[in-house]
Each structure stands twice: as structure tokens, then as C-alpha cells.
Amino acid sequence: MAQLLLHITLDITQFLPAVTDNLLWYGKDKTVTKFRQTWMSKDYQQAVESAFTRFEVDGDVLETPVAESDGARLVILDNLTSRSASTTTTQAINVNGSEFLPRTGGWKTNTVGLHRLLRANRLFPKGNSLLYKRYFHDFAYSPTTSLWRDTQSGGIGREANVYVVQTNTKVIERCLLMTTDPGDLVLDPTCGSGTTAYVAEQWGRRWITIDTSRVALALTRTRLMAAKYPYYLLADSPEGVMKEAEVSGQLPPESRKFEYDIKKGFIYKRVPHITLKSIANNEEIDVIHAKWQEKLEPTRKELNKLLKQSWEEWQIPREADDKWPEKAKQLHKEWWSYKRSRQKEIDDSIARRADTELLYDQPYEDNKRIRVTGPFTVESLSPHRVLATADLPAGQAGENLDGTVSEQEAKKQQDFVSMILENLRKAGVQNTIKNERLKFDRLESFAGVWLHAQGEYTESPSTGSGQAQRKRVAVSIGPEHGTVGPQFVKEAAKEAVQGVGFDLLIICGFAFDPHVSEEVKRYGKLTVQTARMNPDLAMGDELLKKTGAGNLFMVFGEPDMDVKKQKDGKIVVDIKGLDVYDPTTGQIRSSSTDDIACWFVDTNYNGESFFVRHAYFTGKDEPYEKLKRALRAEIDEAAWSALYSTKSRPFDSPETGKIAVKVINHYGDEVLKVFEVK
Numbered sequence: 024m025a026q027l028l029l030h031i032t033l034d035i036t037q038f039l040p041a042v043t044d045n046l047l048w049y050g051k052d053k054t055v056t057k058f059r060q061t062w063m064s065k066d067y068q069q070a071v072e073s074a075f076t077r078f079e080v081d082g083d084v085l086e087t088p089v090a091e092s093d094g095a096r097l098v099i100l101d102n103l104t105s106r107s108a109s110t111t112t113t114q115a116i117n118v119n120g121s122e123f124l125p126r127t128g129g130w131k132t133n134t135v136g137l138h139r140l141l142r143a144n145r146l147f148p149k150g151n152s153l154l155y156k157r158y159f160h161d162f163a164y165s166p167t168t169s170l171w172r173d174t175q176s177g178g179i180g181r182e183a184n185v186y187v188v189q190t191n192t193k194v195i196e197r198c199l200l201m202t203t204d205p206g207d208l209v210l211d212p213t214c215g216s217g218t219t220a221y222v223a224e225q226w227g228r229r230w231i232t233i234d235t236s237r238v239a240l241a242l243t244r245t246r247l248m249a250a251k252y253p254y255y256l257l258a259d260s261p262e263g264v265m266k267e268a269e270v271s272g273q274l275p276p277e278s279r280k281f282e283y284d285i286k287k288g289f290i291y292k293r294v295p296h297i298t299l300k301s302i303a304n305n306e307e308i309d310v311i312h313a314k315w316q317e318k319l320e321p322t323r324k325e326l327n328k329l330l331k332q333s334w335e336e337w338q339i340p341r342e343a344d345d346k347w348p349e350k351a352k353q354l355h356k357e358w359w360s361y362k363r364s365r366q367k368e369i370d371d372s373i374a375r376r377a378d379t380e381l382l383y384d385q386p387y388e389d390n391k392r393i394r395v396t397g398p399f400t401v402e403s404l405s406p407h408r409v410l411a412t413a414d415l416p417a418g419q420a421g422e423n424l425d426g427t428v429s430e431q432e433a434k435k436q437q438d439f440v441s442m443i444l445e446n447l448r449k450a451g452v453q454n455t456i457k458n459e460r461l462k463f464d465r466l467e468s469f470a471g472v473w474l475h476a477q478g479e480y481t482e483s484p485s486t487g488s489g490q491a492q493r494k495r496v497a498v499s500i501g502p503e504h505g506t507v508g509p510q511f512v513k514e515a516a517k518e519a520v521q522g523v524g525f526d527l528l529i530i531c532g533f534a535f536d537p538h539v540s541e542e543v544k545r546y547g548k549l550t551v552q553t554a555r556m557n558p559d560l561a562m563g564d565e566l567l568k569k570t571g572a573g574n575l576f577m578v579f580g581e582p583d584m585d586v587k588k589q590k591d592g593k594i595v596v597d598i599k600g601l602d603v604y605d606p607t608t609g610q611i612r613s614s615s616t617d618d619i620a621c622w623f624v625d626t627n628y629n630g631e632s633f634f635v636r637h638a639y640f641t642g643k644d645e646p647y648e649k650l651k652r653a654l655r656a657e658i659d660e661a662a663w664s665a666l667y668s669t670k671s672r673p674f675d676s677p678e679t680g681k682i683a684v685k686v687i688n689h690y691g692d693e694v695l696k697v698f699e700v701k
Contacts, residue, residue, distance in 0.1 A: 024048040024056065029174045029194060046194070048202075059383050061201050062164035063173075070097060070159050079156070081341065082366070084147060097159035100147060103299075105131050116153070118146050119337040123153040131155070136303025142312040143302055143369050161297035164380070167197065190215070195222045200383045203228055206286030217243025224396050225252045227285045235558035237692055240401060241620060247396045248640075249650050254392035259287040266290045266387050272375075289386035295377040307372045315365035319358060326354040393654060400635075403693075439503050443531065443560065444468065444476050447498065450575040452529060452554050466498070473515040475500045477525070494526040501532030503561070507553070509542040516546045525549065531556050531576060537683065537695035540581060552578050555692060579692040580614065582622075584684060586698050593673035594700060596624055596684060598641075616641045616669050620689045626674045628683035628697060635685075639668050676700055 027046040050056035070076060071088065077098045078089040089095035105112075108129030115122050116130075116137050130137055140146050140155070147154045174194050195218050203209060205227035211219035214234035220243055223230035234240055256263040260283055267290050268275040302308070319336070327334055329351045343355045444466065452461040466478035476498040481491050499515040501507040512530060519528045528551045530543075535553055543551040554576040580601030587595050601614045624637035651658055665672060682700055687693045 024050040024053065025169050027169045027171060029171045032175045046198075048198075057202055057204070059201055059204070060380070061167045061197060061383055062380060063167055065159070065163050065165050067097070067159065067163075070099065073099065076100075079158075081363070082144060083341070084156070098147075099157045099159065100149070100154045101157045101299075103131055103146070103153055103155040104128050116141070116146075118148050118153060120335065121148060123148065123151075126152060131299055132303040139303050139305060139308045140299070142308055143305075143373060144366060145299075145302060155299055157299075158297075162294065162380075164294065167201070171197070190218045192218055192222055195219055196226070196384070199223060199226055199228060204286070205288050206284075214239050214243055217246050221246060221250060224250070227255070227289070235561070237558075241687065241689060244401055245620065247399065250396055251650055251654070252394045252396075254389045254394045255386040256290045256389055257283055257285060257287070258290055259284045262389065263290045291381040291383060292385040292387060293379040293381050295374045296380045297373055297377040301377045302373055305373060305376050307376065308369055311365065311368050311372060315361055315368070318361045319365070322354055322358045322361065326351060326358060329354065395650065395654070436503070440475055440500055443500050443556070444498070446560060446575055447476070447531070452552075452576045452578055453574045454578045454580070463496070464493070466496075469497070471518055473499050473511075473518045480527075495524075496527045496529060497525040499528065499530045501530065501556075503533075506534040506536050507532035507539060508536040509538045512539055512542045512551065512553075516549060516551055520546065520549055527552065529554050529576075533558065533561065537697050540694060540696055554578050577692055579688060579694055580618070582619075582684065582686045582694060582696055584696070586682070586700065588676075588700070589673060591673075592676060594626070594676060594682065595673050596671040596682070598622055598669050598684070598686070601686075601688075618688055620687050622684060622686045624671055624674075625683040625685075627677040627679055628681045629679050630681065630697075633683055633685060633695065637671055637674070638666070639671065640666060641669055 025048045027048060029044045029046055031042060031044050077084045077086055077100060078095045079085070079098045080089055080095050084098060085095075091097075104125045104127060106128040108125070111133040112129030112131075113125060114130075114134045114137075115124050116134070117123075118141060132140070137146075145156045147156050171194070174191050199209065199219075199222055206229065208229045208231070209219060209223045211230070211232040214220070214232040214236075216239065217232060220230045220232045224247060232243065234243075256266050258264075258267065260281055264275045264279065264281075267273075270290070270293065323334070323336065323339065326332075326339070330347065339355070339358065341359075343352045347355070448463055448466045451463060453459070461480055464479045464481055466476055469475060469477040474497050478496050478498070479493050480496055482494045483491055497515075497519045499511075499519075501511065507530060515530055516528060519525045526549070528546075528549055530551065531554045533556050535555070539553060543553060555578075557575045557577070560575060582598060583600050583602050584596060584598040587597065589595060598616060598619070600616050601618050619641045621638065621640045623633075623635040623639070625633050626636045627634075651663065677700055680699055680701065681697055683695055683697045685693055685695045
């Protein structure tokens with residue numbers, strides 16, 4: 024469809040600094056692609072400096088700049104002829120006593136239209152040429168082109184990016200307004216910081232956004248839930264109908280049922296788009312001109328008679344001479360008053376009868392209302408299952424029916440294991456605390472069935488004093504496509520305790536079954552920790568080289584919570600914090616609920632799908648406090664306190680006999696715990 028060029032904040036590089044980005048707009052079929060023309064305000068100062076610009080004061084066109092505050096109108100002198108010609112567009116016209124013919128081709132309008140332009144004071148003689156007077160405010164907008172100069176981030180008067188990967192909202196906003204209507208569905212398969220969802224929510228578009236990174240989704244969730252937006256007037260609402268009647272000058276329908284359907288759009292601001300054609304076709308100009316001529320012409324004749332002159336309309340001086348008699352001065356004043364009134368009435372008619380352009384980026388707002396993000400869900404494929412591979416370790420999936428593995432498949436599986444181990448050596452294992460990372464002194468491949476690597480690491484003394492100890496560690500890598508389940512943990516642990524044995528078993532996986540959290544506690548002296556692998560690892564080495572090591576292997580703490588049954592038989596869940604594993608000391612310590620972004624309860628868990636029936640939000644600095652202040656009186660304090668809580672509301676015993684609690688930290692990591700309730 025188009026290649027757009029965006030101005031960006033200066034990107035300093037080793038060579039030429041980058042100041043532009045390219046944006047490609049694709050459409051499946053141009054004939055059905057939706058397009059809404061958007062407009063950009065013209066630069067007044069740039070128009071002032073143009074060679075074709077003049078300044079009009081009371082009908083006089085001047086070359087010397089005059090400020091708008093002094094009553095000046097900016098005039099752009101435009102061509103009045105076109106290449107085509109006909110008998111109706113080649114007639115002569117008399118302007119201010121001089122006759123003009125088109126120098127090439129014909130006039131842009133016929134004789135009737137030319138005389139209307141003359142009556143509207145839109146013609147300007149210049150030498151042997153006749154030009155058209157186009158005022159700057161006839162249409163102080165220009166269509167959006169493929170060059171976007173106003174999309175830089177940061178700086179004075181510009182939007183500052185909150186997140187590193189954040190796209191300037193103006194870019195997404197313009198794309199959205201240009202190609203969709205309220206109620207349309209927008210898909211962004213690369214969520215990032217959630218700018219598409221944020222902008223779509225503001226402008227009444229439905230949205231779906233996708234990302235492989237839990238951190239990106241966590242940022243987006245918080246950003247949306249803390250956002251507040253202006254309330255735009257709906258076309259399908261009483262307020263919207265009244266506003267439409269006000270701006271259009273048409274009476275609203277007497278009776279109408281309102282459904283508040285956003286698909287019917289907003290009420291947009293609009294501006295008259297005055298063109299030569301709209302003036303030439305405006306028959307009302309003839310009526311207005313004739314009406315005022317009944318006052319102007321007798322006054323002119325009387326003034327000429329009194330002063331013994333033969334002035335035509337364009338020859339009457341602007342200022343009265345001091346030597347004139349008082350009667351002449353009074354007639355002169357009346358004549359100019361009539362002329363100004365005529366011009367104003369004609370200008371008003373031109374503006375009223377001109378075409379209008381909707382400003383899709385400027386809907387009318389209800390300043391008495393504040394809008395927040397509507398209901399949305401955050402869904403994931405975790406835990407996900409792939410039959411026949413989910414309970415096998417990496418490197419042993421993909422067997423043929425006869426039990427053999429193809430050479431190509433075997434190499435692919437081995438490459439996956441090698442890539443994971445290579446990144447594990449470099450990145451180590453990180454928990455949610457910045458400086459608590461397990462770094463391997465040695466990590467080598469291990470020819471086991473369930474274990475893929477063995478190595479050593481140095482464990483610091485938990486008390487802060489004493490001698491550091493070398494510990495043996497085993498690593499088991501879960502399936503490339505699948506969920507690590509309890510049976511997987513059991514088999515890997517059995518292999519790890521055989522022979523000399525290991526002190527620590529790290530099980531790496533992209534997703535974990537909720538029952539794994541209970542299975543890892545069953546092996547006594549062998550510490551078993553589950554490390555969630557960053558989905559970027561599934562994208563291959565090329566992506567990792569660009570994104571860096573980051574937190575590729577994360578150990579998320581175990582939620583510390585109590586499930587209690589009250590005297591009335593209702594259940595209450597109380598979350599106290601997280602039991603965080605410190606990989607540098609091997610100790611498990613309790614942390615506060617500040618590390619928890621939100622937690623959800625499925626009060627009737629069926630063992631397959633997790634349904635959010637209760638939702639609670641915690642975390643330090645109260646990320647939604649700003650939203651609370653903005654809503655002020657609209658907030659139900661009791662409901663807000665119940666939402667921002669570490670203790671659930673009481674609920675009935677589950678019919679399934681099980682409840683599930685999902686805890687999510689600020690990185691987007693999540694853990695699911697299942698409780699049996701009798």
C-alpha cells in the first residue's frame with residue numbers, strides 16, 4: 024500500500040546517525056482496504072515565509088507582513104486557470120475596470136462561477152493575470168502523507184518513552200485511525216510494551232496482542248490496568264446525538280433508542296474545507312450580494328454626488344478626508360460598514376456551505392468523565408501438553424513407530440540440548456533478586472537418560488562468614504515442545520541420587536505442571552529446583568545474539584500461603600509472601616508480598632483449565648495508586664481494598680474438591696498451586 028518514512032530521535036551509531044525509520048503498510052486487496060484520511064495542521068509560519076503569500080486587511084492585499092491580531096488574513100495567491108478549455112471557461116471578465124482572459128487553457132470555473140468569486144472578493148489582479156485568493160484558514164490542514172515528521176520520542180513537547188522497547192504512541196495511533204473504525208479488531212503479534220493495546224483501548228478498538236515474553240505481558244497488563252483515558256462522545260448516545268445536532272445545525276430525531284454501540288463511532292470535530300469549486304457553486308452568494316447592493320449602491324451614488332466624484336466600488340478610499348463635510352464622512356462610514364457586513368455574511372455562507380472534513384483524531388470529549396481500560400484477559404498456553412513428547416527428556420522425543428529416531432531428528436534434538444547448555448554456562452541461574460545468580464564453575468555434558476549435564480558451583484556460607492563450599496549440580500532439560508510434569512521430575516531425581524549423588528538438581532523447562540511444586544519437595548538432601556527457560560531460547564541463537572543473555576533461566580519462589588476453612592464453611596486464602604531460593608547460598612528464605620504483582624484464585628479447579636474467579640493485586644509502590652487518585656469519588660473504597668489485598672474474600676467449598684492459586688511476579692513469571700479442599 025505504502026512505504027512510510029518516520030522521523031525518530033537521533034540514533035547515534037559508529038557511522039552515520041539514523042534519524043528515520045521505515046514503516047511498511049500492506050493490504051491484501053487495495054479495492055477493499057479501509058482508509059480514513061487523516062489531516063495534519065499546516066505550519067502558519069512556513070506559509071508566511073512563502074513567496075506566494077500576501078496579507079489582507081479590510082479587503083486590501085499587502086505584501087508587508089501584518090499580524091493576525093491586527094485583523095490580517097493570510098492570503099495565498101493561486102492559479103485560476105487550467106489546461107482544459109471550453110466556451111464557458113474562456114469568457115472575459117471585468118475586474119476593477121480591467122478585462123481579463125485566461126492566458127493559457129481556460130478558467131477553473133465557468134462565467135457564473137467567476138462572477139461569484141468576484142462577489143466573494145476572491146479575485147486578485149496582478150499585471151495581466153488574474154489570480155485566485157485562497158486564505159490560509161480556508162483549510163488550515165494538509166492530508167497526511169507518507170512522510171511523518173512529528174514522530175520523534177522525548178524532548179520538549181514530545182512524548183517520552185517509558186519502556187526501552189516502546190513505540191511512540193503517535194505512530195501506532197495514526198496507523199490505527201487511518202485504517203480502522205471504532206469497534207474494529209486490531210492484532211499485534213509482537214506485544215512488546217503493549218503500545219498497540221494501549222492505543223487501541225483509548226480509541227475504542229478491540230485488540231489482541233501476543234508475545235513470547237512473560238515480562239512483556241506483565242508490563243502491558245500493568246500499563247493497561249493503571250491507564251486512564253478521555254471519554255469520547257458516542258454517536259449512539261443521547262449526548263452524542265445532541266452534540267451532532269449542535270455542530271451540524273440539524274435537528275436531532277424526536278425519538279430514538281440508544282444502545283451505546285461503539286461500532287457506530289464517535290462524534291468528531293470537523294472543519295470546513297473551502298475550495299474554489301464550493302465558492303463557485305454557492306448560489307447564496309448571489310442573494311447576499313444583491314441584498315447588500317440595495318444599501319451599498321444608493322450610498323455610493325449619494326457620496327459621489329456630495330463630493331462631485333464618479334468613484335466605482337473599488338475606488339472609494341479607505342479613510343475619509345478631513346476636509347470632507349460631515350454628511351460625506353457619515354455616508355463614507357456607512358458604506359464601509361455595509362461592505363464589511365456583506366463580506367462577513369458571504370464568508371459565513373462560504374464556510375457554512377463548504378464541504379467538511381472529519382478530524383478522526385479529535386473526537387469530542389466529555390470532560391466530566393474518566394474512562395479506564397475495559398475488561399480483558401491474559402491467557403497463556405502454560406501448562407501445555409504435546410502428546411508422546413511431554414514426559415520425555417530433551418533428546419529422546421520424536422521416535423518413529425519402530426522405536427528408532429531419524430538421523431535428522433536426532434541431530435535437531437542434540438543441537439537443542441547443546442544450545443541450552445551453552446547458554447546455561449554463560450547466563451547461570453537467576454532468581455528474582457538482581458545479585459543472586461548461580462554461576463557454574465564447571466558444567467559438562469552428562470551421558471544420562473534424564474540428566475544432560477553435571478558440574479560444580481561455589482556456594483557461599485549462609486551466615487556471611489566461614490568457608491565457601493564446592494557443590495555438585497546436575498541439570499535435566501525438559502522437552503523442547505511440552506510441559507515438565509511430576510513424572511519427569513521423579514525420573515530425573517532418581518537418576519541424580521544414584522552413585523556419588525548430587526547436591527542440587529536443576530530442571531530446566533519452558534513450562535511446568537502445577538503438581539511439580541509438590542514433587543520437588545520429596546527428595547530429602549537432594550535440593551531440586553525448577554528453572555523456567557526464557558521463550559527466547561526457543562527462537563534460536565540469532566535472536567539471542569541480538570537480545571543478550573538477560574534472565575534466560577529463572578528460579579521463581581514458592582508461594583507461602585494458608586488455606587483456611589471458616590466456621591460458616593467458607594474458604595479463605597491468605598498469601599504471606601514467597602519462599603525464595605538463593606542459588607548463591609542454597610538457602611530458602613521468606614520474602615514479602617512486594618515481589619508479587621498479582622494473584623488469582625480458581626475457586627472450583629477442574630484440573631485442566633484455570634479460570635480466574637478471584638483477582639487480587641499487590642506489590643510495593645501500589646502501581647494503581649495514580650489511577651485511584653484520578654478516579655477520586657468514583658472509587659468504592661471497600662471494593663478497592665478488597666481488590667488490593669493479600670487475603671481473599673470468603674468463597675464456598677469447591678464442587679470439584681480442588682482450588683488453584685496462581686501467583687505472578689513483576690517479571691511475568693507465574694506459579695500455580697493446587698489445593699485439595701474437603
